Amino acid sequence: MEYCEELQKDLIEHKIYSAWQFIEYTQENINIANYCVNIINKIIDKLEIKTDRWQEEMETRFYDDTLKNGTKVKRLSIKQEDLPTYEIRVAGEKIDPWFLFDKLLRDFFQYSMNAFDSMSQIINAGLLANKEKKVDTVDIQMMTKTFKTSAWCKTSFPEMYQWLKKVNESKDFKYIEAINNRTKHTVNIANKLAMGILGSNNITKIGAFFRKNEQHDRVELDEQLKQTNQFMLDIWDEFISVFKEEYKKDKFIENRRHSITGVRQQICEDDPKQNLSYAYIKVEDNFDAMPEKIYLLLVKEDDNQIYGNESTFDNILVTGETNTDILGRYKNDQDIGDDNLLHYRTYVKDKSATGPQCLYEEQKKNITYSVMNPCVNLEIIKIGK
Structure with a gap:
């Protein structure tokens, strides 16, 4: 969503300008989530480069040998101290890439969830207006409940009610909510980032977890990040389209x-x-x-x-x-x-x-x-x- 000056000015005209700060913050949350994806991919790329260089060096260490039956072979002896070491520098400090990977993965889902809470603030400030809820009480769950239980919300803003319903029924949203709540409030999950050496394959997976009687299976990291990222971009564009249609009704902005x-x-x-x-x-x-x-x-x-x-x-x-x-x-x-x-x-x-x-x-x-x-x-x- 490319929000622009025209939208900002339109909010002024419709006397809901306080919603603009939350539009900016939603976009910022989505941008940060996207940044996390980009850095995760760069971390993996650097680990792969380091692994490839290590393997090239190991190939120079093969030496000729002969088995007892006379077969000629090439041997390579690898000790623990020969294994590749991985470090990434951040602001001049050496950082364990697995620590950074794990942190950014949690941040990705955290900021994705934050974006939905910020969209709820847009609804609160831009649609509910003079009937708005206290800012500190607003998040996506609270706003969904408000629309579900308040007839005046449904009848005043039916398209936004349907958008909220669609989001809460979406598998993508449920996964974001589940993994964020699990890692934020309970304990981390067993993610896997392993570099394949000497012919084995890399493993990059988001771990399986069981929450609220629902099993979430292990998934490929790249596929899940791309899917969630695209979902966020699409749902944000859809939200802005619905929001524009609904706020033009000028409800609850008297005086x-x-x-x-x-x-x-x-x-x-x-x-x-x-x-x-x-x-x-x-x-x-x-x-x-x-x-x-x-x-x-x-x-x-x-x-x-x-x-x-x-x-x-x-x-x-x-x-x-x-x-x-x-x-x-x-x-x-x-x-x-x-x-x-x-x-x-x-x-x-x-x-x-x-x-x-x-x-x-x-x-x-x-x-x-x-x-x-x-x-x-x-x-x-x-x-x-």
């Missing part, structure tokens, strides 16, 4: 915003206690008629550059004709912490606070906002001196 009117920052040089900063939006019709909740993610397109920033404002004030005419406020209803994760942060209308009270409480915070945020128009008023 989402990508901007505020601005931030007013008053700096009193004679009396710092009078400093005041607040974020605000201009009233729409009248404050009472505005929605009970708004969902804010700061997004801006500028010179073919897209900026996305989390809204760090605790409160969003609502102003009248001027930005000093305070009518009320929205208070944040979602803790976000210090994180790079983007959310449409929830703000709830505060009907109890008066304009003067809003200003007074903002003044007590004594906060100065950064002028470096490209998504916010900042007005600075200096008083005194």
